[in-house]
Amino acid sequence: MTEVLLEARNLVKTFKVGSRGLFGRTRSLRAVDGVSLTLRRGETLGVVGESGCGKSTLGRVLLRLIEPDSGALRLNGRDLLALNASDLRDMRRHMQMVFQDPVGSLNPRMTVEQNLADTLRFHRLASERSVVIEALREIGLSDAYLDRYPHEMSGGQAQRVAIARALIFNPELIVLDEPVSALDVSIRAQILKLLAELRARHRITYVFISHDIGVVRRISDRIAVLYLGKIAEIGDAAPLAANPLHPYSQALLRSALVADPRRNRVASLSVIEGDLPSPIDPPAGCRFHARCVHATDRCAREEPPLFDVAPGRSVACFLHEPTDAPQEQTRKELVGS
Numbered sequence: 001m002t003e004v005l006l007e008a009r010n011l012v013k014t015f016k017v018g019s020r021g022l023f024g025r026t027r028s029l030r031a032v033d034g035v036s037l038t039l040r041r042g043e044t045l046g047v048v049g050e051s052g053c054g055k056s057t058l059g060r061v062l063l064r065l066i067e068p069d070s071g072a073l074r075l076n077g078r079d080l081l082a083l084n085a086s087d088l089r090d091m092r093r094h095m096q097m098v099f100q101d102p103v104g105s106l107n108p109r110m111t112v113e114q115n116l117a118d119t120l121r122f123h124r125l126a127s128e129r130s131v132v133i134e135a136l137r138e139i140g141l142s143d144a145y146l147d148r149y150p151h152e153m154s155g156g157q158a159q160r161v162a163i164a165r166a167l168i169f170n171p172e173l174i175v176l177d178e179p180v181s182a183l184d185v186s187i188r189a190q191i192l193k194l195l196a197e198l199r200a201r202h203r204i205t206y207v208f209i210s211h212d213i214g215v216v217r218r219i220s221d222r223i224a225v226l227y228l229g230k231i232a233e234i235g236d237a238a239p240l241a242a243n244p245l246h247p248y249s250q251a252l253l254r255s256a257l258v259a260d261p262r263r264n265r266v267a268s269l270s271v272i273e274g275d276l277p278s279p280i281d282p283p284a285g286c287r288f289h290a291r292c293v294h295a296t297d298r299c300a301r302e303e304p305p306l307f308d309v310a311p312g313r314s315v316a317c318f319l320h321e322p323t324d325a326p327q328e329q330t331r332k333e334l335v336g337s
Contacts, residue, residue, distance in 0.1 A: 006039040011071035031057040033229035044206040046220030054229040096166035100178035102159035113146040156187035217241040235313035
């Protein structure tokens with residue numbers, strides 16, 4: 001049986017936002033709304049969805065960079081939410097993050113060597129140059145880059161350094177938040193290949209966040225489709241990408257750019273109908289129903305739970321409700337186990 005590395009149950013994160021309404025009262029934005037996930041050691045879970053659906057917030061909550069309002073979170077069986085500041089600092093060596101902006105995520109006043117060595121010193125680890133050089137070699141850069149500043153490198157080179165900074169602790173879990181969206185297509189392919197090689201070499205577990213389901217399906221073992229803070233569908237990457245079941249997953253796949261080399265053009269491009277509803281005031285029932293061509297009156301009234309439709313495959317849509325399921329089904333406690 002594959003070892004479980006990370007368990008998240010019913011995670012909720014709400015932000016207070018200002019309002020121009022009567023008396024200027026604040027309102028709540030529930031960016032992550034009852035998300036449950038299980039990650040097995042060495043796998044890659046892709047998290048995909050439109051901008052504003054809660055992907056980045058979820059990634060930060062999984063690492064406790066943002067404190068959840070409620071839920072449970074365990075890494076290697078250890079309760080992350082019960083750790084004090086000192087213990088959490090030590091635990092961060094085992095869980096790292098790579099951000100979207102490769103240049104902006106590095107200190108512009110420091111050289112590559114200083115950026116990496118400073119990270120080691122923060123965690124009270126030896127910051128010998130040999131450790132930094134080895135980290136660079138892991139991601140395909142020579143020691144000629146030690147004295148370069150972030151602005152002196154290309155986006156792809158800077159992202160490699162950011163990956164080296166995360167990798168330098170030999171972490172068990174890395175959350176990658178849109179790590180290739182700011183890169184050219186050719187460089188994007190190189191970074192994806194590098195990430196796959198590093199995962200195989202070190203048995204790292206990835207959470208790979210992106211709005212592009214085409215990129216996610218290339219690198220992921222499983223995919224979780226997120227919509228307004230909730231999981232719409234989750235399952236193994238190949239069958240989900242080949243046959244998405246939730247109407248939102250289907251729309252995401254249709255909206256992906258598909259290159260047609262025979263005609264040297266984009267073969268098909270469609271957009272998801274309607275605008276993403278405000279996460280401050282999400283619609284009742286299924287949150288996607290206002291944009292769904294299959295929506296019924298029930299979808300506007302009731303929120304569908306995650307139905308198990310196949311081993312390791314769940315979808316929150318009444319179209320896939322088991323025929324023998326009770327009318328009121330209890331929400332799944334754990335997804336992907």
